Each structure stands twice: as structure tokens, then as C-alpha cells.
Amino acid sequence: MSFSLATVIYGDETYQKNLEPCTKTSEISKLWRFRSSGKFPVARAYNRVIDNSDGCDYVVFAHPDVKFSEEFLGNVSSLFSSMPELGVIGTCGEDISGKTIRANKKETMRDLAFVDSCLFAVRKSEAIRFDSKRFPGFHMYAEDLCCEYRWSGKRVVCILDVGFKHFSTTFKKEGPCWGSYCSDREKMARKWKGKVNVVIS
Secondary structure, three states: OOOOOOOOOOHHHHHHHHHHHHOOOOOOEEEEEEEOOOOOOOOHHHHHHHHHOOOOOOOEOOOOOOOOOHHHHHHHHHHHHHOOOEEEEEOEEOOOOOOOOOOOOOOOOOEEOOOOEEEEEEOOOOOOOOOOOOOOOOHHHHHHHHHHHHHHHOOEEOOOOOOOOEEEOOOHHOOOOOOOHHHHHHHHHHHHHHOOOOOOO
């Protein structure tokens, strides 16, 4: 198995403390580190990663402030190999009722409406491009992508029994509607109204 991993780095210290040690594995054959000091076209950059990850089996997108355990990549590979109906694998997100689902030791996997953008993976061979025109910034690009996969008939899931931590403090500092979050979520609700069964407004 071979992985391409992409991240957008907003501060070297955060990346070095958290995600960087997780990338020191032979399973990751391509590592994409985009740097930004402010607004950044995340979806456009991630589309570039998809287009240029030939030779890799899977593509992982991760925030620089996450840590994942050694078994995460192996579990992703095993699930994709054994379950062709899977489209996206993440580590947390929202189910179709709008409830937030996080890692726990009681379950191994849960179907979701969409994953959180902090850490998720797709197959390179079946990768769907991000909607970089509607969602050019930091919000809703992953959630919208999950709706694309579900609309195509694929499942979106999170694996719950692997070691995973997200050290973000932005939500606490800025509140639930920081940046363009609320307006982008409304935009996604309009795009998918009547198409996928999910609470997105």
C-alpha cells in the first residue's frame, strides 16, 4: 500500500509537534506541505494533490494539528481493500441526523453524512475532485466532497477505535461561525437540498 498525504501548514511549530512525526513512515510515498499565513485555496491545492498522486493507492488529507496512531494507515488500506462500497474514511464527523461523532472504544466504524476535514482518506483510483469554485477556503470543502461521494452511491465512514487527536483551539477562540463557516454551510445546504439525506442547515 502506498499513500500520498497533504496538509496546509499555518505554523511550523504546530506541524512539527503533531502531524510531522506521523509522516515518518515508508507507507507515505508522497508528502505535500503547502504553507499559508492567511487565506489559502485549500480545495484547489488538494485537487492538485489528487491529480499528481499517480502511483499511490490512497490520498490522505490532514490538518497540521492532528496526530494519528501507527495503525491508522493500515486500517484505512484494509477497509478500502475489503469494502469497495467505501468512498471516504475519516476519524470524526456528523451523522445524517447532524450529531457529532468522535473516536471511542465502543465501536469500530460508523456511517456518516460527512467527515471532519481534520483527517480523512480517499482512494486515488476513484478520487472525486473538490468543488474549489464554491468552497475555495478553509470550510466545507471536505463535507461537500462527502456529499459528492454519497450522491455517487458510495459510503462515508469514520473509524473510531484508532488513536487520533485533534489539537485545534480555533473553535474555542473564534466561535462556531468563524471565518466563512456559516455562509459556506448555508451554501452547501442549497447545493444538496433534496439530493442527499443529511442535516446541513
